Amino acid sequence: MGVDIDSCIERLYLGQILEEREVEQVCRALRLLLAEEANVVAISAPVTVIGDVHGQFYDLLEIFSIGGRCPDTNYLFLGDYVDRGHHSVETISLLACLKLRYPQRIHLLRGNHESRNITKTYGFYAECIHKYKGSAQTWHEFTEVFDYLALAVTIDDSIFCVHGGLSPSIQHVDQLRVVDRFEEIPHEGALADILWSDPDAEIRGFGRSQRGAGYTFGGDVVERFLHINGMSHILRAHQLCMEGYLVQFNDRLSTVWSAPNYCYRCGNVASLLKVDPYLQRDFITFEAAP
Amino acid sequence: MDSGRFAESQKTGGASNADHAVQGTSNDAAVSRESAARLGYIEDPFIGYFVRPPQRRAPLINRGTFCRFHGVQNAMCQFAQALNATSSAPSLPDAAGPGQIVVLGAGFDTSYFILEREGLGVGRFFEIDFAEITAKKAATIYRHQPLKSLLPKDTKVALGGSELHSSRYSLISGDLREFRSQIVPKLVENGFDCSQPTLFLSECVLIYLDPQYSDEIIDWVTEAVANAAILTYEQIRPDDRFGQMMIENLRARQLELRGLHAHPTLESTSHRFLTRGWHASTAIDLADYHDRCIDDAERARLASLEFLDEWEEFTLLAQHYAFTFAHSKDAEPFSMLNPLQ
Numbered sequence: 001m002g003v004d005i006d007s008c009i010e011r012l013y014l015g016q017i018l019e020e021r022e023v024e025q026v027c028r029a030l031r032l033l034l035a036e037e038a039n040v041v042a043i044s045a046p047v048t049v050i051g052d053v054h055g056q057f058y059d060l061l062e063i064f065s066i067g068g069r070c071p072d073t074n075y076l077f078l079g080d081y082v083d084r085g086h087h088s089v090e091t092i093s094l095l096a097c098l099k100l101r102y103p104q105r106i107h108l109l110r111g112n113h114e115s116r117n118i119t120k121t122y123g124f125y126a127e128c129i130h131k132y133k134g135s136a137q138t139w140h141e142f143t144e145v146f147d148y149l150a151l152a153v154t155i156d157d158s159i160f161c162v163h164g165g166l167s168p169s170i171q172h173v174d175q176l177r178v179v180d181r182f183e184e185i186p187h188e189g190a191l192a193d194i195l196w197s198d199p200d201a202e203i204r205g206f207g208r209s210q211r212g213a214g215y216t217f218g219g220d221v222v223e224r225f226l227h228i229n230g231m232s233h234i235l236r237a238h239q240l241c242m243e244g245y246l247v248q249f250n251d252r253l254s255t256v257w258s259a260p261n262y263c264y265r266c267g268n269v270a271s272l273l274k275v276d277p278y279l280q281r282d283f284i285t286f287e288a289a290p
Numbered sequence: 291m292d293s294g295r296f297a298e299s300q301k302t303g304g305a306s307n308a309d310h311a312v313q314g315t316s317n318d319a320a321v322s323r324e325s326a327a328r329l330g331y332i333e334d335p336f337i338g339y340f341v342r343p344p345q346r347r348a349p350l351i352n353r354g355t356f357c358r359f360h361g362v363q364n365a366m367c368q369f370a371q372a373l374n375a376t377s378s379a380p381s382l383p384d385a386a387g388p389g390q391i392v393v394l395g396a397g398f399d400t401s402y403f404i405l406e407r408e409g410l411g412v413g414r415f416f417e418i419d420f421a422e423i424t425a426k427k428a429a430t431i432y433r434h435q436p437l438k439s440l441l442p443k444d445t446k447v448a449l450g451g452s453e454l455h456s457s458r459y460s461l462i463s464g465d466l467r468e469f470r471s472q473i474v475p476k477l478v479e480n481g482f483d484c485s486q487p488t489l490f491l492s493e494c495v496l497i498y499l500d501p502q503y504s505d506e507i508i509d510w511v512t513e514a515v516a517n518a519a520i521l522t523y524e525q526i527r528p529d530d531r532f533g534q535m536m537i538e539n540l541r542a543r544q545l546e547l548r549g550l551h552a553h554p555t556l557e558s559t560s561h562r563f564l565t566r567g568w569h570a571s572t573a574i575d576l577a578d579y580h581d582r583c584i585d586d587a588e589r590a591r592l593a594s595l596e597f598l599d600e601w602e603e604f605t606l607l608a609q610h611y612a613f614t615f616a617h618s619k620d621a622e623p624f625s626m627l628n629p630l631q
Contacts, residue, residue, distance in 0.1 A: 084348075084600075112599065121349060121596060210601055212593045240602035242531065265539060266606055267531030 003029075005101050012094040015057065015087075020132055023093065027141035030100050034148035039181050040173055041107055041153045047074040049161065049273040051237030051245075051256035052111065055085025055123065058289040059260055059270065060094070066286055067272050070098050071105035076153055078237040078256065079111020079163035079195070082142075083122035084263050089131050092124075092142055107153055111163040112195040112213070112238070114146035115185045147182050151194055154231070158279055161235040166217045166225055167193030168206045173229050187213060198239055199253055219249040226252060233281070235273065244271030244285040254281065261288035309420065311544035312498050316397030316423050319494070321345050323400075326355040330595050334359070335407075339434045340398035340427070349596040350604040354611070356592060357580050358523055361613045362493060365521045365629035366391060366401055369489050370410035372623035387413040389623075390488040392477070394466060394507070395419055395495030398427060402459055406440040414458055414481055418473060421463035425452040428461055455480055466495070467503045470510055487623055490520040497524040498545070501552040505562075512566045512618060519617035519624040520563070526575065526612045528554050533610055556612055563616035571616035574630050577608035583631060 003025040008018055018026070048067045053060050067073050081095055082088035098106050112118060119125050119139070128139035152173070153161040160173065169190040170176050179190050186192050196214025199222065200207060207216040222234060234253040239246075241257040248254070260270035274282045320340050325347040327334040332355070338344070347355070373389040389412040393399055396417035405411050419427070428451055431437040445456035453476075454461040460480040464472045490511060496504040511518050527533045528550045540547060553559045560571035574582075584592075598604060617624035 118597065118599065122599065123348075211599060212597055240600070240606070242606075261535060262603065265532075265535055266603060267533075267535035 005097055009094065009097045009101060012090060012097060013061070015090055017089050017131055018093055020135060020137055023138045023141050026093075026096055026100060027145050030096050030145050031148050033100065033103055034145070034150070035182075037148075037150050038177060039151045039179055040177050041150045042157065043074075043076065043107060043153055044156050045275045045277050045279055047076050047155060047275050049235055049256055049275060050075060050077045051258040051271070052080035053077070053085075053091055054080055054113070054259045054262070055082055055088030055091050055127070056259045056262075056288075057085070057087030057090040057094075059258070060091055062260075062286060062289045063258060063272055066284060067274070071102040073105075075106045076155075076161060077106070077108050078161060078235070079109045079149075080113045080237065081108075081111070082124035083113045083119055085123075085259065086127070088124045088127050089138070096142075096145065108149055109153060109161065109163055110146060110149035110151060110181075110185075110195060112185065114143075114149060116143045117184070119143065147184065151179070151181055151191070152176055155235075155275060156279060158231050159233045159235055159275065160225075160229065160231050162194050163236060164193070164195045164214055164238045165197030165199055165234075165236055166215075166221055167197065168215060169193065171225065171228055196238075199236075199248055199255075201248060219252070222249050222252050232279070240266065240268060241271075242266075242268045244269040245273065245283045256283075260286060264288075307544055308546070313420055313423055314543075315494065315498075315545065316395075316419070317341075320398040322347050322351055322355045323359070323398075326352045326359065331356040331592065332359045334400055334404060336400040336403045336437060337398070339437060340400075340430055349598045350600055350607060352596065353580070353592060353598055353604060354576060354608060357576050357584065357608065358493070358611070360584065361579060361629065362401070362491065362521065362523065363404065365489065365615065365627070366405060366491075367408075367410055368627045368629050369487075369519075369623060370405060370412050372626050373412060373487070374410075376623060388486060390414045390416065390482065390486045391491065392416045392482075392488060393418065393491045395492065395498075396427075396461075397423060398430075399493070401491075403437060403440050411458065413486060414460070414483070416460050416462060416477060416480065416482065418462045418464060418466065420465065421449075421452040424461050424463040425450075428452065428454050457481070466499060466507065469503070469507045474510065474514075484514050485516050487517040487621075488515050488519070489624075490518065491522075492520065493523045494525070496522060497547050497549040500548045504549050508562065508566065512568070515618070517617075517619050517621050517624065519615065519627070521629065522559065522614045524553075524559070524612065524614075525550055525610055526554055526556065526559065527610050532606050536610060556614075559612060559614040560616065563614075563618075568616050568618045569620045569625075571614060572630050573612050573614040575609050576611040576613070577605050579613060579630065580604075580608055 003022050081092045125139050132138050167190045193214045198216050200216035204218040204220045209215050237256050239255050246255045256273045258270045269285045271283045271285045323337045324341040324344050326332045327337050331352050391412050396419050402415045442456040442458045448455050452463040462476045556573040560573045563571040613630055615630050
């Protein structure tokens with residue numbers, strides 16, 4: 001690889017974006033690495049799990065300050081790195097470089113915002129154009145990388161982690177392993193559902209989602225999924241939590257939200273989730289960086 | 291803004307920083323409106339003339355603008371249609387028929403033009419705002435034929451370009467804090483008829499006034515207008531974390547929601563009219579309005595315009611805005627209207 005990855009990381013921690021050609025090289029190398037990753041990656045605890053960050057770079061630095069830097073701490077990010085916040089470029093650049101540098105210490109799942117269509121509407125595209133002087137090249141590079149991001153992670157075969165939620169097309173995790181993920185997120189199907197669905201304590205089975213993609217799913221769906229797959233818990237993100245996290249369905253599903261004062265307007269607290277070697281889960285909440 | 295600083299700004303003849311900040315909200319509203327119109331959420335062929343440069347707002351803002359526009363236009367159209375239904379006299383062009391609409395802090399609102407274009411013009415339409423705003427508005431109207439052609443033929447420019455007077459449409463400049471002394475005389479001069487059913491509109495306007503000033507306006511309406519209704523669209527719920535952040539963010543832009551703590555809930559926004567003996571008042575927050583008053587087909591249409599991903603954020607935001615509709619007498623046409631359902 002022609003780029004000095006440690007220098008990139010150092011500059012990014014200071015909030016300095018990479019040059020366009022560095023982004024190209026990092027993304028090219030990252031795609032090669034991610035191509036070897038399965039749709040569902042198996043990892044072990046301890047690991048610190050992070051929910052949506054949405055371009056809130058200074059809050060990402062706060063996360064590293066509280067949770068420890070990678071590679072000293074193992075991290076699992078559940079997606080939605082870009083859009084809405086003002087520093088999506090810095091955020092995804094740093095995470096991409098960390099993944100390249102420490103591939104076993106940090107895992108990055110795909111969120112529904114890791115998409116060409118969504119990033120055109122919700123800010124990442126515009127930010128790339130602005131920060132790279134009218135060039136869309138970096139947006140092209142990053143969105144290509146997004147196609148390669150893994151869809152789910154299992155922690156010690158017990159905790160199932162995705163960005164959104166469950167799909168009526170996926171009863172067993174093995175079904176997710178054989179999906180062809182290397183494409184733009186489609187409007188429907190298993191890939192869309194995993195990234196867009198939401199739990200709903202008021203229903204049983206699957207329901208229609210207000211979002212226009214994915215489904216809502218009830219506690220019975222969660223129980224059935226965990227039982228069939230021999231797992232104990234589902235971790236996901238995707239939904240704003242005023243308290244930073246939300247535990248539902250008799251502690252069978254948790255939502256982690258890691259963007260404090262979301263969009264600089266919501267006034268919410270955020271959290272990171274520490275999973276210890278005994279699979280105990282501990283939420284640490286934090287407020288927006290000043 | 292306490293009365294000390296206010297007196298000072300009167301002396302210097304210029305608006306204070308806070309006034310400038312409030313005037314800036316007209317631009318914000320116009321930009322949001324133009325974004326929603328351009329993307330197809332709402333139909334407003336006129337707002338584009340008032341916005342340079344256009345900006346695209348986030349999907350949740352566009353959806354909020356849609357709901358706001360829907361509520362306000364609904365009220366005005368229902369009013370205009372009820373007047374047409376009850377009116378027996380044939381309407382002559384440029385002759386003032388029944389009914390009046392008064393838009394407080396109108397900014398660059400285009401409702402007059404939208405109604406005229408639909409053939410739903412009421413007897414008299416009054417818009418009031420700071421001279422800095424009305425001057426820009428008048429100039430923009432005159433610069434664009436599609437706007438100008440909808441003005442009554444007898445329209446005249448007044449007060450050095452900051453007002454427009456005609457038999458059916460008046461653009462009035464003034465400070466709402468001087469309502470009785472400054473605004474009322476101008477309304478009367480321009481043909482305001484206290485005996486006509488009158489709909490008052492305040493979209494994020496009264497909330498910026500100290501309650502003493504907004505109370506004075508409502509007191510005057512209560513005393514002077516025989517048959518009045520008011521539709522307000524304003525912020526509520528200051529006390530939760532979102533409300534606190536909203537207040538802080540506005541404060542950072544030198545904007546104070548001075549009326550917010552006086553009427554922080556749906557009950558209290560209605561209460562302010564009921565305690566003055568108004569016949570009825572209902573209030574609904576924008577989140578409920580979106581869920582209950584917009585039908586499924588319309589919501590499906592909105593979903594096809596832009597993917598609204600952040601529902602939690604939309605709900606949070608929309609719960610901090612509310613419509614209140616009150617009418618002073620148990621009389622038509624207002625007793626027949628239910629714009630918030």
